Amino acid sequence: MPLSLEEAAAIAAQKETTHTTARATVQGMEEHLYTAIPVLDHGFIRVIDYMGDDSAITQAARVSYGKGTKSVSNDEGLIRYLMRHWHSTPFEMCEVKLHVKLPVFVARQWIRHRTANVNEYSARYSILDREFYIPAPEHLAAQSSTNNQGRGDVLQGEEAQRVLDYLRDDSIRAYDHYEAMLGTEDQQGLARELARMNLPANIYTQWYWKVDLHNLFHFLRLRADAHAQYEIRVYAEAICDVVKDWVPAAYAAFEDYRLGGAQLSAKGVAALKRMLAGEQMDAEKAGMTKGEWREFEALLA
Structure with missing residues (x-):
């Protein structure tokens, strides 16, 4: 289970406690507060606190640009303009603090x-x-x-079972030895800071992670991408669902221009223009390496 009975009880108590505030609040985030969203087999994310909303972004932008934003008639349009032109500081006006439980290798x-x-x-x-x-x-x-950082075909049958047995057995054995090294009433035992070095990278850790929206979007652009490692991508996708309820206009612009958008190199733009003009292109004509051309073709597909 991602949460123990004690943790669940603590969360319930937190949600029952109400406070009167004059600051801006977002109903979607209020509903997320303290609630654990399960990720992987034992992990979770939960919102501990947040500051700001979509209006905090436009408020900061208008202070910065003054009359320069008069042509942008609404907040959503201004937010899309800021995202489109890579203006980052207005998005830094929003912050969120998350409690995350995750495997150590994902944390790294x-x-x-x-x-x-x-x-x-x-x-x-x-x-x-x-x-x-x-x-x-x-x-x-x-x-x-084809990719040193990626995965290929899914393991099947006996080979898959062999790997699962190794992972499970090695984890249990390492933790048994960790416990034994910590000592009992009969022996002094090893210091905790030393005993931990025997633990595997798939053991779970926890942290509090506070970040502003600009840097959170950078994290999500990389980690919610389809090419990101699955084990960190599912955390990013869970955070995306939270951010969507927190700053819907900013997230929609982020989804359009960053997650769903694409960036071309100068060679890529030139090659695309020639292709639109009817010319048959390849890596050599475009002046790209094989890897660049493969990624360019995948982008167009």
């Missing part, structure tokens, strides 16, 4: 996004739970033959 990818405030559960002071990410069979895949 996630933390590469350094433009956030993070506080992680410490295995120096506390004992980690016996919870590991074990992939569902449909997510067990071989190495891609």
Whole structure:
């Protein structure tokens, strides 16, 4: 289960507590507050706090541009203009704080996004739970033959079962030894900060992650992309659903220009113009490498 009975009770108590505030609130985010959204087999995300809404973005933009925005007659149009022209600071006026439970190897990818405030559960002071990410069979895949960072065909039959057995057995064995090293009433045991080094990368950790909307959109553009690793992509997709309820106009612009949009190089633009003029193009004519041409063709497809 993603949440223990104690955690569920604590969340229920938090949701029952109400406060009167004069600040801007968003009903969609109010409904998300504290509620755990399950991700993977034991993980979750939940909104702890947030600041700002769509109007905070346009408010900041109008202070910055003044009369320059008079031609933009509504907030949605202004937000689309800001997104289209890569104006980032107005989006920094909104922030969200998330509580995330995730496997350690996913956390190591996630933390590469350094433009956030993070506080992680410490295995120096506390004992980690016996919870590991074990992939569902449909997510067990071989190495891609064309992409060093990607997956190929899904493993089948005995090979898939062999891998699952290794993952499960090794995780259990490592945690058993971790517990044994911590010591009992009969032995002193190893310090927690040392015993943790024996744990596998699929064990779950937790952190609080606070980020502004501009940097969150950058995270989502990379991690909610279809080419992102599945295990981090499902977290990004869950966050997308939350952001959609928080800043609907900003998210719609982000979805249009970033998630659903595309960026072409100068060579790509030139090649596309020649193709529209009826010319048959290939990598050599376009002056692209094979990899660039493959990605260009995939983009057009």
